[in-house]
Amino acid sequence: MAFWVMVLCAVLACILGGLYLVGAFRQRRAQEPPLDKGLIPWLGHALSYRKDGVAFLQRMQKKHGNIFTVLFGGYYFTFVMDPLSYGAIVKEARSKLDFNAYATQLVAQVFGFQPEMSTHKIIETASVKHLKGNGLVVMTQAMMDSLHRVMGHSLSSAGGEKSWKQDGLFHFSYNMVFRAGYLALFGNTTSKGEKNKEDAERCDVTHSEDVFVEFRKYDKLFPGFASSTLSHGERKEAESLKRLFWKLMSVKDVYERSNISGWITDQQEQLAEAGMPEYMRDRFLFLLLWAAQGNTGPASFWLLAYLMKNPKAMDEVRKEVDRVVGESGQEVRAGGSVLNVTKEMLDKTPILDSAVEETLRLAAAPMLIRAVLVDLELKMNDGRKYLLRKGDRVALFPFVAAHMDPEIHPDPHVFKYDRFLSLDGRKKEFYKNGEKVKYFTMPWGAGTSMCPGRYFATNEVKLFAFLMLTYFDMQLVNVEEEIPPVIKNRYGFGVMQPTRDVQFRYRLRH
């Protein structure tokens, strides 16, 4: 009898221990934000969030207000939905709210990369040197040259006769911007002598296309891979693509190429000096490929799609682009010299800048996550104070909290090309409850994890728009067609992608 009592006690202890581990007993403590664990132990609300993060967060905000804690797959996430309270989180000391802990876990899972203490600093230093200031001038030129290389075929095959060509706008934009960015950052095929130059250029065109095709396979699986929701078959495919990219992006193979950007070589060399083994640096290059190439193509698609749907916006942007090209003294004619758009020219386009910012407001939906390293008091902008528990995570999702807030951005679902345009050269200001909002859009994140490639990324999108608008007339095949909705399981991962492509046609203007 005593034996069976002991067995029963042991089973009970296991069940209770299990329930404790999955968080079933967690109760909201005094001064903590409202707690919503959902109905499924451990998973909590993970599936609802994955299905449609925006709808889920809007529902929670309605139910609980501007701060609440929810359970996702064993972790408690406290969402702060008031952009006026963002400063307290973004500026909090790293010893209290840490970006690295969560990022480390994510990049280990999806890229097999294990960062070291120095990695973040190395990225930051190389980015300040090569993706800002004088470095940005060099990188912008490299992107310009690469765009000509990959677009050369479209330019020549669309030209001569002024006939329309047709393509899927998402595929076209992502393909061109990805391949050009890839060549600009990771270098091009080494040519030995002038005779060999054309072969090398042809090789770049096919090689970058191959990389794009494989990248898109991984790209489609990425959200599921990051949230561990892939089927067995998909997971196997993602794992095998990951291995393919470790090889494709290996230090050895990349270093066979010419004109590799200083951004890549500096980071490589510093990581090697810091003692990171070569196989891990291969994986780092894959991570950089992902970070640098996964967003600018989709952003370029949304920009062109919105411009084509809004004739006034298209007209204004085109006039500005034509003016800047004219002022540069260049003449664009079929069969004439190729257009060279410099960083200096890109600095003179307030209307295009506003259209790009508006595009990112509508299409960029990153999630900023910080690990809570110590019990912490958070003071909201309205003066209320909440306790954050050590071991939890704090999450900001500015797409819902700021980008789509009708008080900050009236008619938030409408593309207004001049929403961010200020004619007096000063930054436009946005308000909520009569207070100035500092974080009125956050496509690049903020604080320690803010995108180090943001200036280069903006220039990539603008260069592509410049070339498309200067060389081509463009229109949607079906002008009545609505801009497609976004794939909802990508919320949280940067620039969104459309559920389907949109057919467009283009032909040489000159």
Ligand code: HEM
């Ligand atoms: C429209 C284009 C882009 C968008 C919207 C974007 C957005 C972002 C965001 C939101 C983050 C922070 C993620 C977080 O908080 O976890 C980030 C990180 C990063 N981005 Fe970008 N990005 C873009 C293009 C680029 C480009 C072109 C490059 C490089 C050439 C780049 C390099 C990086 C890197 C290296 C990180 C990680 C930084 C670190 O962990 O230290 N991004 N990006």
